[in-house]
Amino acid sequence: MAGPFRPKELQATAARTRTPSSRSGRLLIVLAVALVTTLSTATGAQAHTGLATSNPPADTTVTAPIDAVQLTFTGSVLLRDVTVTGPDGASAVSGPGAASGSVVTAPVAPTTAGTHTVTYAMTSGDGHALEGSLSFGFAPPIPAAPPADTTTTAPTTTAGPLSGEPSEAASGSTAEDAGGLPSWVVPVLLGGVVVVLAVLIVLRRARTRG
Ligand SMILES: [Cu+2]
Secondary structure, eight states, X not given: OOOSSOHHHHHHHHHHSOOTTHHHHHHHHHHHHHHHHHHHHHHHHHHSOOEEEEESOTTOEEOXXXXXXXXXXXXXXXXXXXXXXXXXXXXXXXXXXXXXXXXXXXXXXXXXXXXXXXXXXXXXXXXXXXXXXXXXXXXXXXXXXXXXXXXXXXXXXXXXXXXXXXXXXXXXXXXXXXXXXXXXXXXXXXXXXXXXXXXXXXXXXXXXXX
């Protein structure tokens, strides 16, 4: 790092002049050099646009579903290409990426857990090409919802309460419970039959007497 000031020369100069305030003088010089170094470094970074941050951050693992990858650059960029590739080599991008100022957003729908690689190619505001890549892990707590094969758990029929033969299709006990007769039906039916029989008997006796 060759800045306009050379710290060793300045420190040597300060060391030669041993005044009572030489210590604080050296400290001030060191601070000044540090400040100049920091400023020149920052200026150098601004000269060429680079990647500032990303979401997900590089080399982290995402444990929740995500629908986009976002890249934030140190200056405005034009999007040339952005890809997101899963561990199986398949693209996880679900739509066209877009650049807005210094932020590039790529919609994604990752389906495979594992390392995903983001590769980007931009043109920065000063016309320079800007390319790079980063990776992040994808490990959702629950796997993405499986394709709609398991809809067989839905009840196939709304069986009426009186279609009461226990069919083989009733796979679960819950279905049987739901479709079975209420517990009060049998006693009520039996009671009804007894009453009807009693009425018939009474009527018959009345007829034979009359
Ligand atoms: Cu540049």
